[in-house]
Amino acid sequence: MTEVANKKTLFPHKLLSLFMLMLWLLITNSISPGQWILGAILAWGIPYLTQSFWPQSMVLSSPLLATRFVGLVLWDIIIANMQVALLILGPRQKLQPAFMKVPLELKQDFTITLLANTISLTPGTVTVDLQMDEGYLLVHGLHVTDIEAAIAGIKSRYEAPLKEIFECSTR
Template sequence: MRLRSKWLPHPLLSLILLLTWQLLMNATSVGTLIMGAILGWVIPLITHVFWPNPPTLQRPLVLLGFVLRVLFDIVIANMQVAKLILGPTRQLQPTFVEYPLQLTHDFAISLLASTISLTPGTVSADLSDDRRTLLIHGLNVTDADELIRTIKQRYETPLLEVFECSRT
């Protein structure tokens, strides 16, 4: 293990932790910067053993677009779910959908499953043993194929570009 990776195993995670700490503190001072830097250094140092094969980030701008899309989709889905819940419940069509995965890296699959669960109205329920199918529960699914196309286009395709982990 190189010296840089031994003492700073995940520099991007360290930076994100520092920035997150600053946002949580809602103030910038020497003390909050020092504490954020310590947390940004110690947390990745302690948890690096849980990342035996971290993915390599290939296209950070695509990742930024993905994050913005997910945030937008969360806001829109919240409004749609509120409308569904406040309306007549007999119109709901809850169902389970088997989603065929193209992603192969565990981290990317986990990120996709988390994204699906973060979006109101859908929950990732299970991952098949062969890691090729994700079971998704939808609160109101009128067309399972449309849900699959939407997830593939909006979430999985950008993740395939970001982490370059598609099946060949």
């Protein structure tokens, strides 16, 4: 590790801290001064105390794209829930489960983790394995009629925006 990586900063992940504070206020369903203070302490303290576990700092190069990405993922979760419900509860049809090797263009561990979690959050798909040496994610789909199209969908809907949001500045 370099000397810069070992140096602790007072506010290591400002956006994460802001997100954590807002999440705390939503979870507690209160905007009382006490909740603001407790939320601020947690939102600062957790990233501060865990910063040595983060191999690289999280740089958000496009906040607007990040907001659109979160909206897209939430929309995909809603649609996938309905699709899975129809597959499971609907007329009897044969499911076509499949394993897919999704080649990775992402380089940072944090961004790869976000991609793997995004895939697993979407009902009907789950990230099974990561092969860093070979550069792919192994993904299982509940009903996949076209493996190449499914891989292309994951890469265009999730991987490309994540690369632009978090890895654009590392090129």
